Amino acid sequence: MGFVLRILVFGLQAGAIYALVALGIALVYKATGILNFAQGELGTIAAFSAFFVLAGGLDAEASDSKLRLILATLVAVVVGAAFGVLVNTLVVRHVAGASPVTSLVATVGVALFLTAAQTLLFETRARNFPRYIDGGFRLPLANVNVPWHTIVILVVLAGVAASLAVFFRTPYGIALLATAEEPFAAELQGVPVALMRTIAWGGAGALGALGGLLGAGFFENLQPGLMTTTFLIPAFVGAVLGGIGSLVGSAVGGLIVGASVALANQLVRTFEVDVPGPPQIAVLVVLLGVLLFKPNGLLGDRV
Numbered sequence: 001m002g003f004v005l006r007i008l009v010f011g012l013q014a015g016a017i018y019a020l021v022a023l024g025i026a027l028v029y030k031a032t033g034i035l036n037f038a039q040g041e042l043g044t045i046a047a048f049s050a051f052f053v054l055a056g057g058l059d060a061e062a063s064d065s066k067l068r069l070i071l072a073t074l075v076a077v078v079v080g081a082a083f084g085v086l087v088n089t090l091v092v093r094h095v096a097g098a099s100p101v102t103s104l105v106a107t108v109g110v111a112l113f114l115t116a117a118q119t120l121l122f123e124t125r126a127r128n129f130p131r132y133i134d135g136g137f138r139l140p141l142a143n144v145n146v147p148w149h150t151i152v153i154l155v156v157l158a159g160v161a162a163s164l165a166v167f168f169r170t171p172y173g174i175a176l177l178a179t180a181e182e183p184f185a186a187e188l189q190g191v192p193v194a195l196m197r198t199i200a201w202g203g204a205g206a207l208g209a210l211g212g213l214l215g216a217g218f219f220e221n222l223q224p225g226l227m228t229t230t231f232l233i234p235a236f237v238g239a240v241l242g243g244i245g246s247l248v249g250s251a252v253g254g255l256i257v258g259a260s261v262a263l264a265n266q267l268v269r270t271f272e273v274d275v276p277g278p279p280q281i282a283v284l285v286v287l288l289g290v291l292l293f294k295p296n297g298l299l300g301d302r303v
Contacts, residue, residue: 003266003270005139006144006262007262007263007266008259008262009144009146009150009262010144010265010266011255011258011259011260011262012150012153012255012258012259013150013153014218014234014261014262015238015256015257015259015261015262016150016153016154016157016254016258017211017214017215017231017235017254017258018231018234018235018238018255018257019235019238019250019251019253019254019255019258020156020157020207020210020211020214021039021040021043021207021208021211021232021235021254022235022236022238022239022250022253022254023160023161023207023247023250023251023254024036024039024042024203024204024207024208024211025039026239026242026244026245026246026247026249027164027200027203027204027207027247028201028204029239029244029245030176030177030180030245031176031179031180031197031199031201032180032197032201033180034107035103035104035107035236035244036107036204037104037107037108037110037111037232038087038107038108038110038111038114039208039232040111040208040227040229040235041110041111041115041118041208041227042080042083042084042114042204042205042208042209043208043209043210043211043212043215043227044114044115044212044222044224044226044227044228045079045117046077046079046080046205046208046209046213047209047212047216047222048118048121048122048222049072049076049079050069050072050073050075050212050213050216051127051129051222053071053072053075053076054072054129055127062128062129062130064130069130073213076209076212076213077210080205080207080208080210080212081202081203081205081209083114084201084203084204084206084208085201085202085205087107087201087205088197088198088202091106091107091109091110092107092201111228115225115228118224118225119224119225123224124224125223127221127222128220128221129216129217129219129222130217131147131148131149131217131220132149132152133149134149136148136150149214149217152214152217153214153218156210157251160207160210161248172199175192175196176196176200178191179193179196179197180245208227211227211231211235212226212227215227215230215231233283234254234257234258234261234279234283235257237253237283237286237287237290238250238254238255238257238258239253239254240291240297241257241287241290242254242256242299243296243297243298243299244297246297246299248299249297249298256286257283257286260285260286261279261282263282264278264279
């Protein structure tokens with residue numbers, strides 16, 4: 001029982017962040033058919049903007065004031081959404097007619113550019129980043145501490161999922177689905193396809209910002225490339241596992257990948273096996289499994 005609870009706790013800690021990043025990937029893919037490998041850095045750059053608000057500069061320490069952290073969150077979400085719109089306007093729109101590989105490489109280029117810009121502006125050192133709620137509580141059966149930050153992550157994920165469910169029942173959400181299904185027919189019906197795609201990229205940037213803030217809080221530090229190097233590939237695998245065109249599936253897939261990573265870590269610790277990189281191996285096994293047995297994902301035919 002304790003073994004299972006530990007996997008559940010540790011899996012949810014990272015899996016919910018994977019799910020947030022995967023939702024951003026799925027949202028862009030659903031609206032534009034583009035695999036967005038810049039999603040991680042949309043989150044990192046937004047987290048750095050939050051750090052700037054918290055610290056009042058690049059070389060100061062981040063304040064642990066909860067009021068300032070709330071303000072920094074609002075700034076980060078706006079910055080993330082703005083960068084998402086900029087990526088779409090300055091890069092993606094110009095390769096819209098190209099092959100999927102070209103579009104994918106373009107987003108990889110954006111990720112590399114943003115990482116390099118962060119390195120130049122903020123240097124490669126890690127900076128302390130506060131959590132929304134410090135401390136935690138102990139699960140007696142599992143003999144493990146559950147950080148309150150994990151609960152915050154789960155609440156944010158639940159809020160985002162509920163908000164997206166409501167959004168896709170509004171006229172704008174229906175128009176976005178129509179754009180994703182058949183853009184030419186949607187445009188004939190008066191749907192502003194370009195605007196819908198811009199909204200999708202802005203939404204993905206906002207989701208990236210939330211993931212970046214929670215991911216930095218997860219490690220309690222922030223450094224250039226954090227979200228891409230740590231969370232992007234597991235989130236991408238989660239999106240593929242759930243069905244990359246399905247928002248529900250991507251969220252579920254992110255949680256499953258988180259549980260798989262936690263299981264791998266726990267097995268290595270329990271049996272004292274010297275295996276290098278168990279989280280990376282777990283992510284690879286999940287990816288191979290879905291490609292071999294369920295290439296369309298678990299919920300690939302659903303919203």
